[in-house]
Amino acid sequence: MPYITGERKQGLLLPSSIEDYINPSDPVRAYDAFVDQVDITELGIQTEPNRVGAPEFDPRAMLKLLVYGYSYGVRSSRKLERATHHNLSFIWLTGGLQPDHKTIARFRRDNQAALSNILKACAHVCLKLGLVEGNTLFVDGTKVHANASMKNTWTEKRCLESLKDIDSRIARILSECEQADASEQGNPSLVKMRECLGKQGKLKEKIQGVLKDLQAGQKNATNTTDPESVRLRSNGRLGVGYNCQSVVDDKHGLIVHSDVVQASCDSNQFSLQIEKAQQALGKPCATACADAGYASTEDLKKSLDEGMDVIVPSARQVKDPSSRVKKEHFAYDAKDDCYRCPQGHLLRYIGDHKQTKSRIYAVGDPEQCRQCPLFRRCTNSDQGRRVERLFLEDVRERIEQRYLQADAQAVYRRRKLRVEHPFGHLKQNLGIRSFLLRGLAGVKAEAALAATAFNLVRITTILGPEAFVQRLAA
Template sequence: MAKQAPRFKYYAQNQMSLIPHSLDDFIPKLHPVRIINTVIDKLDLESLYDSYAKCGGVSYHPKMLLKVLIYGYLNNVYSSRKLEQACLENVHYMWLSGMSYPDHNTINRFRSSKLKGYIEQIFTQIVELFIEEGFISIEEAYIDGTKIEANANKFTFVWKKAIANYKEKMVQQILEIWGYADSIARQESELPPPPDFKKIDVDTITQAIDTLNAALKDNPDIDQKVKNKLKYITKEYPSKIKEYQEQEATLDDRNSYSKTDNDATFMRMKEDHMDSGFLKAGYNVQISTNNQYILSYSIHSNPTDTTTLIPHLEKFKENYGVLPTAVIADAGYGSQENYTYLESEDIAAFVKYNTFDQEQEQLSKKPRKNSKQDTKPFTADKLFYQHNGDYFVCPMGQQMHYIGDIIRTTTTGFIQTLKQYQAKNCQGCPLNGICHKAKGNRTIEINFELQRYRKQANELLNTKKGIDKRKQRCHDVETVFGNIKQNHRFRRFMLRGKEKVAIEWGLLAIAQNIRKRAA
C-alpha cells in the first residue's frame, strides 16, 4: 500500500493577485489604531499647519506624523529610530502613514520642534471630544504627581548650597590676604578697610583683587606664598564668580539643577533599582484625572507637590475656561495657600492635610499595626483654647496669653499670620523640660486660619461623599501613573528641556486617554 503524502495548504510566494490587497483589509475593525485615526481626523490642526513654511521643499503631512507618534507611544515605542523602522515593517504604521516612510530625523524634528506650543491644544481637543461622548467629566478632578527621571547625567549636578560655600571660601581667602597686606601697609601707607561682601559678585571681587595688587605691588618683603596665592586669585576668581552668578540665575528658586538639562532638578526617586532613594535629575509631573482619563497635565522643576497645585489648576482653567467644582488630592497639597485658593474659587476641597491620616488612626478603635503612637502629648494643637479670653491653657492649668503676631512669607510669596501666646512661671513648673525644652517661658505660635481650613477639610473628608472620593482617588489618578510607568515602562524622558519634556508627556497623556477609550 502506497504511503499517503502529507497535505499542506497552498503556498506560492510569487503568486499574483487579480485584485491587489488593501492595507485596510489587515486592520481589525475595533483595533486601537483605527480609534487613533478617527480621533486625529476630527481635530482642528490649522494652527499647526500654519507653522510650516509656505515655500521651499515639500514636508511630510503633520497629521500623518502625529498619528504615527501617538500610536508609537500607545505601544511603548518611544524611539524615533524604532518608529522609522515600524513605518517600513509594521502594517499598522504603514496604514497610518499611508505608505509614507519618514526617517528618524523627520520624526524627531516634528516631535521636538514642530509640536512645541501645539501639543497641549491637541490634547485638550481630544479631551473635549471624549467629554462630548460622555466618557469624561471635568467637574471633579483627582490630582496627584510623580517624579520622572530626566535625560541627564546624574553626576553633572549644581547645588545652590555648594555655590554659597565656594563663594564664602573665596571671600575668606581674600580677607586673609587683606589682613596680611594691611600689616605690611602700616609701615608705609594706610590700606582702606576691606569690602563688606554683602553681595559677592564680579565687581566686588574684582575691586578687592585690584586693591590688593596695588597695595602689594613692587614690595620685595612680601612672602612668596602670598604672592603665589594672590596671583592665583587674580587669574581664577573673577571668572569663577561670573560662572557662579550664571549658575545662580539658572537655579532661581531651586536648590539644584543638572548641567546636561538645566530645567531638571535633582529629586529623590522612589523607583531607584537599588531602593536607596538616590538623587537623580528629574521633573515633577502633575496630572488631574477623571475616570482614569487625564484631564490636564503640567511639568514642574520643583520636587514638592505643595507649590504645584495652583499653577496646575490655572493651566486647567486656561485649557477649558473653567475650573473643576471639586478637587481630590492627598496630604502633599494640604497647605494654607492651597486651601485659600480653592475657597476663593469656590472649589470643594477634598484635600488631606499632613496629620489627617494619623488623626484618623487615633480615632479608630482598631489602629493599624506599626502605626505611629502619640509621643508628644504637650504640643500646641493639644492645648485647650478659651475663645472668650483669647488664651490657651498649659498642661499645668496656667493661662497662656496673646503677646503679638508673626508675619511669614512662603517661597511662593504667600503671607501667613501667626499669633503668639506665652506662658508664665515656667521655671518652677514640674513639667519644665517635658512640656517644652526652650529656655524661659514657653511660647507657642498658632495659625488660626490654617486650623479653620483643616477643620473644614476634616469635616468634608469624613462625610460619606468625602470617604467615597478618598477611595476613588487611589484607583483613579494613581492607577494612571502606575499604568504609564509600570505597564508601559516609561520612567525616563528622552528629550531635554522643560518645553520638550512637556511635548513628550503630552503624547503620553494622549496615548493614555486613547488607550483607555479603546479598552
C-alpha cells in the same frame, strides 16, 4: 511527533492595498480617527501645502506616529523609524510613509508648544462623547527623571571647590611646563602638558559661567545638561527631574489636564492645576480632591472662595499616630487669644512667624514645662513648648472637618483608584520613568502626549475601537 516548520521562500499573496492590512476592529483605527478630527492648526502646527521647496512629510501623519508610539511605549525616534518599516499597524497608520529618525526628532522638537495642546483636544473629545463630566476632579503629581545626570548638577559650593582645585592643577602644570622648557625642549610630553593646560582653562571658564549664573539667579543649583530641571527626591534617592501634575475626572478616570512644574513638592499646586483643568473643559467643577501633599491652606482657600468643595486632608490628619502631645491636644481660647495645654498651663501670643504665616504662642515660664510629667512627650526644648497658629487657621479647621465627613471620605477613597492609575500605567506598563526631551517646553510636550496616549487606551477599552470611530464620525 512531527513539528510545524516555517518556509521563508513560500510564495504569498499579500493584500492589494495597505488598507487591507488592518481589520476594522484594530485599535490603531481609533488613533487614526482621533487625530483626523483634531484641528492641527488650532494646536499650533503650521501647514503650508503650497509652499515652494522640498516636500515635507504630512504633519498629521507625523502626529499620528507620535501619539500611537507613545501609547505603546515606543518613544525613541529611532524605534519609531524602525516601526514604520516593520510594524504593520505603524505602516497602515502613516500610509506607508517612512520618515527617518532625524525627521521624527525634528518634528517633535519644532512643535513642542503644539504637542502640549494635544491633551486639551482630547479632553474636548471626551467631553463631547460624554466620557467626562468635570464635576469631580482629582489632582496628583509624580516625579519624572530628566534626561540629565545628577553629576552635572552644580551648586555654588561645588563651583568654588572645583575652581580652587582647578587653580591648584593649573599651577602644578605650569610648574611642570617650566621645568620641561628648561631641560627637555621639544619633548612630546611638553606638548601634552600644554594641551592639558588648555583643557583646564576651558573647564575653569565653564565653571565660572555656571557660578555667575547661580549668584545672579534664585536657584540654589543648576544642571548643565538640562538647566531647567530641578533637584528632587524620588524613592529616597536624590536626582534631577520634573514634577508632573495630572488632573483626572471621576467618571471614567480620564486625564483632563497635565502639566509639568519646576517644584520638588506638590504644595501650592492645587488651585493652579484645578483652574487649568476647568479652562480645558470650559466649565467649573463642583468638587476637587487631592492628598495631603497639597495641603497648603493659603492655596486651598483660593478654590474655596470660588465655591468649590475642597477635600484635602491636612498633614496632621494622615500622619501615623504616636504618643507625642500634638497641637490638637491644646485648647484655643479665642476670647483671650491663648492656648491651654493638657496640663492646664497657658501659652500666650509672643509674635508672628512671617515665613510660615502664623502666630506663635509659648508658655510664660519654661520651668513649668521642664517640671511637667509630659515634658519629653510634648517638647525637648528647654525653652518650653511653642504652638503655631496659622493666620488662616479657621480655614484649615474647616477643610479638616469637611474631610472627616462620610461623603468626603467616599470621594477620597476613589482618589487613589482614579488619579494614581494613569501614573502606574505610564511608568510600569509603558516604561516612562524619564523624559527624552530637555527643557520645560519639551517635557510638557512629552507629558501631554503620554496623557493623551493613556486616554485613548482607556477610551478604546471602554467603548471599543469600532464604536469609538463611529461616535467620532457621527
